Amino acid sequence: MASNEFEADVVVIGGGGAGLSAASEAARLGRSVILLEKNPKLGGSTAWAIGSVTAINTPHQLRAGIKDSPDEHFEDLEKLAGALAFRDNLVLRRILVEHTTEMFEWLLSIGVVFMGPMLQPPHRYPRMHNVVPNSSSFPYHLGRHCRRLGVDLCLAVTAKELIVKRGRVTGVIASTASGEERRYLARRAVVLASGDFSGGRELKARYASGLAAGVDAVNATNTGDGHRMALGLGASVINGDLLSGPDIRFVPPERSSLVQRLPPIWAVGQAVRLAVDYLPAAILRPFLMSFVTTALGPEPSLYKEGAILVNAKGERFADELGNPEDELVSQPEGIGYIVLDGEIARRFAAWPYFISTAPSIAYAYLPDYKRNRRDIYHEAGSVELLARRLGMSPETLSRTVRGTAAPETGRRGLIGPNFVALGPIKSYVTVAEGGLKVSEHLEVLGPGDTPIPGLFAGGATGQGGLLLYGHGHHLAWAFVSGRLAGRNAALNLARA
Numbered sequence: 001m002a003s004n005e006f007e008a009d010v011v012v013i014g015g016g017g018a019g020l021s022a023a024s025e026a027a028r029l030g031r032s033v034i035l036l037e038k039n040p041k042l043g044g045s046t047a048w049a050i051g052s053v054t055a056i057n058t059p060h061q062l063r064a065g066i067k068d069s070p071d072e073h074f075e076d077l078e079k080l081a082g083a084l085a086f087r088d089n090l091v092l093r094r095i096l097v098e099h100t101t102e103m104f105e106w107l108l109s110i111g112v113v114f115m116g117p118m119l120q121p122p123h124r125y126p127r128m129h130n131v132v133p134n135s136s137s138f139p140y141h142l143g144r145h146c147r148r149l150g151v152d153l154c155l156a157v158t159a160k161e162l163i164v165k166r167g168r169v170t171g172v173i174a175s176t177a178s179g180e181e182r183r184y185l186a187r188r189a190v191v192l193a194s195g196d197f198s199g200g201r202e203l204k205a206r207y208a209s210g211l212a213a214g215v216d217a218v219n220a221t222n223t224g225d226g227h228r229m230a231l232g233l234g235a236s237v238i239n240g241d242l243l244s245g246p247d248i249r250f251v252p253p254e255r256s257s258l259v260q261r262l263p264p265i266w267a268v269g270q271a272v273r274l275a276v277d278y279l280p281a282a283i284l285r286p287f288l289m290s291f292v293t294t295a296l297g298p299e300p301s302l303y304k305e306g307a308i309l310v311n312a313k314g315e316r317f318a319d320e321l322g323n324p325e326d327e328l329v330s331q332p333e334g335i336g337y338i339v340l341d342g343e344i345a346r347r348f349a350a351w352p353y354f355i356s357t358a359p360s361i362a363y364a365y366l367p368d369y370k371r372n373r374r375d376i377y378h379e380a381g382s383v384e385l386l387a388r389r390l391g392m393s394p395e396t397l398s399r400t401v402r403g404t405a406a407p408e409t410g411r412r413g414l415i416g417p418n419f420v421a422l423g424p425i426k427s428y429v430t431v432a433e434g435g436l437k438v439s440e441h442l443e444v445l446g447p448g449d450t451p452i453p454g455l456f457a458g459g460a461t462g463q464g465g466l467l468l469y470g471h472g473h474h475l476a477w478a479f480v481s482g483r484l485a486g487r488n489a490a491l492n493l494a495r496a
């Protein structure tokens with residue numbers, strides 16, 4: 001074998017939730033496994049996630065006296081899909097609801113800690129569990145589990161192309177950070193678990209829209225590489241037009257928050273979980289706030305109460321109650337600021353006027369932003385001073401603010417002297433729902449809907465038209481489908 005050639009029973013592309021689940025499952029079945037991750041660390045969108053996992057009949061549900069069932073979960077997913085329900089993949093939905101219990105118990109068994117369950121209507125029972133202390137818990141525990149099982153985790157190695165011999169996928173051509181080309185040969189199968197295409201301009205343009213193509217992704221490195229490689233072999237993408245976003249979010253802070261810095265080890269997870277269960281809300285609140293003000297975007301209720309949106313020049317550019325997220329994309333540098341006056345600021349200091357929320361868990365008000373996000377919170381005693389703080393022309397911002405009154409619509413406009421601005425804000429695509437068409441065994445389907453021999457997909461790459469609306473279903477699918485894809489790849493006898 002050449003020095004740039006490596007061989008294993010199963011080669012997994014992607015080190016997020018699905019890829020790590022696939023790799024560990026194949027290794028548990030005694031297969032040799034190589035996992036390629038293009039970034040220098042594991043995690044993908046799985047590590048960016050808020051961390052909610054929806055699952056039924058978990059120890060948490062049982063402790064709360066809840067008796068749930070896959071059938072009821074199946075029906076509630078239909079309600080969550082609403083008018084789009086007719087586009088759902090019912091075979092994959094059934095697979096998801098039948099496997100959340102064992103998936104969740106498996107995550108607990110390798111050290112992941114959750115709090116919950118929380119109620120998220122229209123779910124009829126509380127089913128949402130949240131990982132603690134944070135989502136880096138997933139790559140931490142799954143990565144450790146993989147290493148213990150002997151998986152060869154190759155970081156900063158990007159899969160470029162599938163190797164196909166006589167119609168069968170037999171490996172992957174990849175490149176290292178230094179540009180060295182490597183060939184990873186798979187004796188049994190390759191699993192595509194390279195996430196979604198939220199950061200992939202070409203695929204967004206092809207399946208969603210030209211507008212979406214120009215919008216940044218929260219996870220810019222998920223460029224749909226697995227989709228592209230499989231499309232080259234005649235696979236197809238389902239529900240490629242469905243995106244979560246563009247949505248307006250605050251730009252992330254340069255330094256990670258207190259919660260993000262907590263080590264994701266089991267003991268810390270348990271401590272946080274006990275704190276959530278037993279500590280008075282007042283003590284817990286600052287802890288939750290560092291998360292809610294970092295990971296979540298502003299509520300539209302701000303605009304209903306009179307706040308305005310301006311671009312980096314201080315000009316208003318959109319009807320705030322229309323689709324400002326679309327118009328923000330074409331503003332200078334793609335950034336904007338939310339401007340409110342002293343009166344609106346006072347209102348957004350208490351219930352029911354919150355700036356952002358993790359529903360049913362925590363609500364962040366303006367003072368929480370002042371405390372936790374000094375980088376995006378700006379206040380001043382005059383509009384001119386505020387403009388200078390934001391690097392805008394004082395004349396332009398004063399003109400904009402003066403022009404906000406619209407007596408004919410009842411809009412009173414912003415009134416000084418005190419003003420607050422929140423930003424920069426940007427439009428982001430969070431998730432692209434389009435996944436490769438797969439069989440119930442997670443085989444990637446090619447021309448004529450026949451499985452492409454030697455090729456499996458899981459997670460976002462293998463989403464196959466499944467609708468995952470509501471909180472916590474994407475991660476649940478990543479772990480469930482990843483494990484199944486890994487298992488089926490390991491048992492793929494055709495080449496054994």
Ligand SMILES: Cc1cc2nc3c(=O)[nH]c(=O)nc-3n(C[C@H](O)[C@H](O)[C@H](O)COP(=O)(O)OP(=O)(O)OC[C@H]3O[C@@H](n4cnc5c(N)ncnc54)[C@H](O)[C@@H]3O)c2cc1C
Binds near residue numbers: 471
């Ligand atoms: C901000 C945010 C919050 C979210 N919150 C939640 C939540 O709370 N609950 C929920 O259910 N869902 C949530 N989601 C969605 C969820 O995180 C994803 O759907 C899920 O993590 C997908 O898992 P995955 O393993 O398929 O992909 P990922 O976790 O993205 O993993 C894919 C991996 O493949 C790697 N990769 C890509 N291309 C290549 C290549 N060519 N070669 C090698 N490696 C490659 C990527 O770098 C990445 O590490 C959230 C998403 C975002 C962005």
